[in-house]
Amino acid sequence: MSTIATEPLVRAADAPRRRTIFNERIQSFVVLLPSLLAIAIFVYAFIGITFWISLSNWRTLRPDLTIREPLLQTYADMFAMPRFQADLRNTLVFTLMFITMSILLGLGLAILIDHNRKLLGIPVFRNTFLFPYALSFIVTGVAWRWIFNPETGINLFFDILGINTLLVNSGMEPLRPGWVTDPTVVLQINDIIASISPAFADSIQMKLGVPVALIPVAIAATWQLSGFVMAMYLGGMTTISQDVREAARIDGANEWQMYRKVIIPILKPITISVFVILLHISLKIFDLTFTMAGVGPGFATDVPAIFVFEQMFKATRYNLGSAAAIVMLILVAVIIVPYLRYSLKDES
Amino acid sequence: MLKRRVILFALVVALVALPVLVFAQASGQLEVFSWWTSGGEAAALQSLFDSYSAANPDVEIINATVAGGGGSAARPVLQTRLAGGDPPDTWQVHPGAELLGQYVDADYVVPITDLYEANGWYDVVPQALIDMVSRDGEVYLVMVGVHRGNGFWYNKPLLEANGIMIGETLSVAEFMTAAETLSAAGVDPLCVGDSGVWASAQLFENTLAGVMGADGYNGLWDGTVSFSDPSVLEAMTVYGQMLDYQNSDHAALTWDQAIGKLMEGNCAFSSMGDWAYGEFVNAGMEDNVDFGWVSHPGSDGAFMVVADGFVMANGAPNPEANAAWLTTLGSKEAQEAFNPLKGSICARTDCDREAFGVYHNWSMDSFASATLTPSVVHGTAAPADFQQALNDAVTLFIVDRDVEAFSEALVAAASMSGFGA
Numbered sequence: 103m104s105t106i107a108t109e110p111l112v113r114a115a116d117a118p119r120r121r122t123i124f125n126e127r128i129q130s131f132v133v134l135l136p137s138l139l140a141i142a143i144f145v146y147a148f149i150g151i152t153f154w155i156s157l158s159n160w161r162t163l164r165p166d167l168t169i170r171e172p173l174l175q176t177y178a179d180m181f182a183m184p185r186f187q188a189d190l191r192n193t194l195v196f197t198l199m200f201i202t203m204s205i206l207l208g209l210g211l212a213i214l215i216d217h218n219r220k221l222l223g224i225p226v227f228r229n230t231f232l233f234p235y236a237l238s239f240i241v242t243g244v245a246w247r248w249i250f251n252p253e254t255g256i257n258l259f260f261d262i263l264g265i266n267t268l269l270v271n272s273g274m275e276p277l278r279p280g281w282v283t284d285p286t287v288v289l290q291i292n293d294i295i296a297s298i299s300p301a302f303a304d305s306i307q308m309k310l311g312v313p314v315a316l317i318p319v320a321i322a323a324t325w326q327l328s329g330f331v332m333a334m335y336l337g338g339m340t341t342i343s344q345d346v347r348e349a350a351r352i353d354g355a356n357e358w359q360m361y362r363k364v365i366i367p368i369l370k371p372i373t374i375s376v377f378v379i380l381l382h383i384s385l386k387i388f389d390l391t392f393t394m395a396g397v398g399p400g401f402a403t404d405v406p407a408i409f410v411f412e413q414m415f416k417a418t419r420y421n422l423g424s425a426a427a428i429v430m431l432i433l434v435a436v437i438i439v440p441y442l443r444y445s446l447k448d449e450s
Numbered sequence: 451m452l453k454r455r456v457i458l459f460a461l462v463v464a465l466v467a468l469p470v471l472v473f474a475q476a477s478g479q480l481e482v483f484s485w486w487t488s489g490g491e492a493a494a495l496q497s498l499f500d501s502y503s504a505a506n507p508d509v510e511i512i513n514a515t516v517a518g519g520g521g522s523a524a525r526p527v528l529q530t531r532l533a534g535g536d537p538p539d540t541w542q543v544h545p546g547a548e549l550l551g552q553y554v555d556a557d558y559v560v561p562i563t564d565l566y567e568a569n570g571w572y573d574v575v576p577q578a579l580i581d582m583v584s585r586d587g588e589v590y591l592v593m594v595g596v597h598r599g600n601g602f603w604y605n606k607p608l609l610e611a612n613g614i615m616i617g618e619t620l621s622v623a624e625f626m627t628a629a630e631t632l633s634a635a636g637v638d639p640l641c642v643g644d645s646g647v648w649a650s651a652q653l654f655e656n657t658l659a660g661v662m663g664a665d666g667y668n669g670l671w672d673g674t675v676s677f678s679d680p681s682v683l684e685a686m687t688v689y690g691q692m693l694d695y696q697n698s699d700h701a702a703l704t705w706d707q708a709i710g711k712l713m714e715g716n717c718a719f720s721s722m723g724d725w726a727y728g729e730f731v732n733a734g735m736e737d738n739v740d741f742g743w744v745s746h747p748g749s750d751g752a753f754m755v756v757a758d759g760f761v762m763a764n765g766a767p768n769p770e771a772n773a774a775w776l777t778t779l780g781s782k783e784a785q786e787a788f789n790p791l792k793g794s795i796c797a798r799t800d801c802d803r804e805a806f807g808v809y810h811n812w813s814m815d816s817f818a819s820a821t822l823t824p825s826v827v828h829g830t831a832a833p834a835d836f837q838q839a840l841n842d843a844v845t846l847f848i849v850d851r852d853v854e855a856f857s858e859a860l861v862a863a864a865s866m867s868g869f870g871a
Contacts, residue, residue, distance in 0.1 A: 161835060163529060164556035185842050253699050283701035285849040396645060399701050400849030401842075415526040417838030418552065 149431065156424035163418050176421045177429075184307035186426065188401040189409050193433075195312050196405070197384040199320035200327075204380055205373070207324060208331020213361055215332070216339045228336070232329040239326065243393030246322035250281035250394075257281075281318045285399035287311040313402035319391055326390075327383070331376050338372040339365060378441045385433050406430050477508040480771040482760070483541035485524035487517040490728055494792035498594065501784040502775055509771045514538055532558050537763040539772040545582040545757050546830030549591050559761040561588035562776060571780050574798040578822040582830060583759065591759040592776045594785060595794035598813045599723040599754030599825045600656045600746040603730070606739065608637065608715045616744060622660060622688055625719070625747040629695045638717035639695040643708030644848070650700075651844045652827045653721045654689050660748030661685035664821035667752065671824060671831045673869050677860035686853045693848060713741070721746050723756055723828075727809050728793045737808045745816075753820040756828040757797060832867060839863030 156176060160166045170176060180186050211231050215224055234242070249255045257278050260266050266276035290311035296303035342365060350360045366373075388407035395403035397412075406426055414423030486495045492515075499511050516524035528541055537558065543549045553559045566572055566589050572580070575593070583591035604616060612635050614628045629639035644650035659667040662681045669675030670682075697717050700708070705722055709729045712720050720726065727743075735741050744750070760779055766772050778784050785796040786805050795806065795813050803811055824830035826837055843859040846852075 162556065162833070163532070163552045163558070165533070183842075184846055251702050253702060280698075280701075283699065397647070397845060400846055412838060415529065416522070417835040418529075418833075419835050419838070 152424045153428055155420055156422075156428050158421050160420040161418065161422070165420075170421065176425045180422060180425050180429075182305070182307070185401050185404065186406075186409060187306065188308045189404050189406045189426075191308065191310060192313065192316060192401075192403065192405055193385060196316050196320055196323075196387070197381065199317065200323045200384050201377065201380045203320060203324040204328045204331050205376060207328040208376070209335055209366075211328065211332040212335035212339060215336060217357065228332075231332050234326045235330040235333075237326065239387075239389040240393050242322055242326050243390045246318065246325075247282070247394045250318040250322075252278065252280050252283055255281070280315075282315045282395040282403060283399055284314050285402055286315075287313045287402070308401070313398070313400075315395060315398050315402035319394055319403055322394060323384075323387070323390055327380060331380070334372055334376050335369060338369045342368055374441070374444070378437060381437050382434050385437070386430065478768050478771055479510045479512055480768055480775055481512040481514050481538040481540075482775070483514040483516075483524070483528060483538040485516055485542065487515045490791060490793060494595075494788050497787040497791055498779065498784055501781070501787060502778045505778060506771065506774050509768075509774070512538075532556075535765070537765060537767075539763055539766040539768050540760045540775060541763070542758055543591060543761050544829035545579070545591055545593060545755070545759060546824045547833045547836075548829035549583055549759075549761070550585055551833045553761060554585050554590050558764055559590055560764050561590055562592065562762050562773075563587075563589045565592070565773065565776055565780070569777060569780055571798070574782075574800050576799065576817075576822065579755070579757070579797060582755070582757075582822075582824060591761055592780045593757045593759035593797035594779045595758055595789045595792050596797050596817065597723050597725060597756040597794045598816065599652065599756045599828065600659060600721070600749045600752060600823075601724045601726060601743055602656075602719060602721050602746045603709070603712065603726055603741060603743050604719045605712050605715055605717075606742045608718055612637065612718075616742060618744070619750040620744045620747050622747045626691065628718075629692075632718050633695060638697040639719060640692055640697070641708040641712045641717035641720040642693075642696040642700040643703030643705045644700050645702060645704050647841050647845050648827050649705045649708075649722070650693075650848060651841050652723070652825070653692065654686075654840075654844055655826050655831075656721050656746035656749055656754065657689045657692065658682070658685045659752045659754060659823050660746050661688055664749075664752035664823050667823050668821070670864075671869060677864055678857050682860075683853055683857055686847070686856050690847070690851050690853065693851075723754070724809065724813060725793055743809065743812075750816075751820055752823045753816050754825050755822050755830060756825050757830070758794075759797070832864075832869065836863050836867040836869075839866075 154167065157169050157173065158167045159170045215228055215231075218224055260277050266278070270276050287309040288311055290309050292303060292306060292310050295306065295310065346364060346368070347360060350364045355363060386407060387405055388411070391403050391405050392408055392411075397404040397408060406429065410423045410426045410430070413419045413426065417423075482499075484495060486492055495513070495515075499513070502511065503509070516527050524542075528538075531537060543553060549559075566575075566580075571592075579593065579596075580589060583589055583593065602620060609616065609628070612631055614631060632639040642650060642653065644653075658670070661684055662670075662675075666675055666679075666681055670677065675682075697703075697708070697711065703711070705726070706729055708717075708720055709722065709726050710733075711717050713730065713733055713735060730737075730741050745752070760776060762769065762772055762776060780798075782796075782798065782801060785798060786801050789796055789801070790805055790807075790810075793810075795801070795810050795817060799818060801814075803814065806814070826832050826840055829837065832840075840860065840863065843856055843863070846859075847856045
């Protein structure tokens with residue numbers, strides 16, 4: 103009896119709810135539509151246009167969107183250019199140096215602060231380490247350009263400290279590194295590649311190794327971003343409950359073992375996030391290298407973003423600049439897409 | 451009744467004629483786009499505005515400058531505006547490839563041949579200069595001043611202390627001998643500041659003109675001489691030898707800092723356009739006492755043209771005001787006011803020599819007698835993509851000194867740009 107009585111009631115309540123869900127969907131779609139449209143046009147359509155231009159004949163100020171024959175010839179030209187090859191080498195070397203140094207330094211600072219949490223004045227240090235992150239790369243670039251100027255920068259410091267007097271007196275060359283003006287490429291592996299594949303070695307038009315001029319740039323970038331890495335790790339460390347630390351101590355771990363075996367493994371998701379964030383900064387870096395060192399001697403500090411800028415706006419080779427921009431996009435996508443899949447899977 | 455009609459008719463005529471009368475003297479706004487923002491440049495630009503406003507008091511000038519050496523920041527802005535169909539009335543352009551390739555071919559500018567005819571400029575502007583700004587008999591640019599790009603400046607007391615006397619000209623061999631003497635005495639013979647690579651590329655183009663001669667050099671751009679020619683390879687070798695004599699900190703310096711080192715006596719010679727002259731004057735140095743000049747070694751028969759001019763935009767918002775502006779720029783009076791401030795000479799041959807100092811009178815003599823050669827580095831000889839390719843090839847050559855690779859890179863770049871032999 104009661105079921106018969108309630109059935110229409112349930113149906114009556116159900117219909118409006120379904121309508122509400124339907125309405126909500128429409129409403130949310132309507133609300134989202136402007137951003138969806140904007141993203142479709144300003145992100146995906148523009149990527150598509152850039153890709154089209156990279157295949158086209160457009161190489162003067164006058165737009166020319168006819169497709170260049172043979173297809174992908176601009177890409178072939180680009181990968182054969184000594185300059186672009188040097189750019190790819192620099193991106194790889196810079197990324198390795200910058201990410202390793204930033205994560206090690208950031209983590210080290212985080213552990214120091216976490217360990218001495220109760221010490222007076224710790225907030226001062228925490229903020230001081232984070233401050234460089236508030237600056238723009240342009241400011242960092244200009245300041246560090248002075249520091250690493252061979253005539254007026256850190257080399258004067260060597261003179262004042264008497265290191266050079268000491269070296270000269272003992273019959274050695276004074277310590278006057280060229281820093282960002284040094285064209286040397288160390289740890290060259292061209293010969294090794296030639297012994298494995300002479301054909302491949304022939305297509306390499308530059309010295310494959312570590313350009314020493316990139317080291318000061320990586321140091322400047324590390325100075326700027328290690329504070330950010332520290333903040334990320336510190337944030338993670340505060341979420342780890344004291345119980346975990348207590349348990350580790352009871353198990354006989356000393357402080358160092360506790361960080362190495364317990365805390366750092368727990369912070370793995372943070373390490374991955376930091377890694378991805380630093381990596382995409384590194385792959386797209388422009389302002390810091392541009393202001394600090396320019397393209398460098400023999401393209402020792404050139405990066406793909408500077409290549410894009412110069413080919414587009416100075417050489418007016420729009421197809422070549424677009425091709426380089428597409429290569430940069432692909433490099434970043436290779437990193438970001440797996441990370442997005444990883445983090446989305448995590449959430450669900 | 452008739453009277454009323456006459457009045458009505460007169461009113462109508464007046465209404466129609468009024469705008470015509472107003473347009474006879476330009477009015478409204480005139481937007482002038484340039485990258486002249488530094489001290490002397492800005493003052494020189496202001497002198498042009500003053501000359502213009504004296505003749506056209508009703509026009510309001512919009513001074514659209516974008517700071518940045520050599521227009522590096524201004525050109526992207528200009529390109530974006532042109533592509534978006536929002537041109538300024540007029541903008542600063544170098545003659546030759548930059549004007550013809552970027553703006554004339556793309557229909558961003560319109561011819562101003564009638565201004566040349568009306569003002570009699572054909573009689574006072576050298577034909578070689580007019581050729582650099584013409585296509586199919588139409589002229590597209592009014593040049594306001596000309597710099598000489600192949601100057602070779604030296605610290606006179608420093609050379610005398612080392613027993614080196616410089617005559618009217620300097621050959622490549624004479625330079626090498628002097629450089630050897632200076633080197634042995636522990637002085638850097640050559641001051642270079644190539645933190646902007648164009649300074650070294652300019653050293654190279656001057657060396658090309660010095661070794662190949664003005665005619666050989668000009669042949670590179672009309673396709674009669676190839677970049678694989680033996681004379682080009684020789685010039686590259688000489689350029690490499692000159693680089694061996696440069697200061698070790700060249701990559702950290704700008705061109706003006708290199709001139710500063712020259713003035714301090716840390717190095718002896720510097721190859722630079724005559725905008726360097728202003729540096730000497732500003733430092734209180736005296737001509738032919740504290741410093742001297744000759745043409746870049748071997749290049750005294752050449753005048754490397756680095757000229758600046760203004761165009762008439764296609765679709766200029768105010769063509770009448772702009773025609774008046776271009777007329778002012780071409781005039782003797784405006785150029786006589788402008789060039790002493792800018793440190794260049796007039797783009798016409800009848801300017802009053804009294805208004806200029808010793809150096810610029812020397813430059814005017816060279817302008818009148820030498821073969822005019824277009825500069826690549828300053829956009830006149832070759833299109834922008836070749837210019838970039840040259841800068842890139844020079845960047846590599848400074849480090850690896852590979853003459854063959856240098857030559858091959860330029861041959862390939864010239865054929866890509868469509869002018870190679």
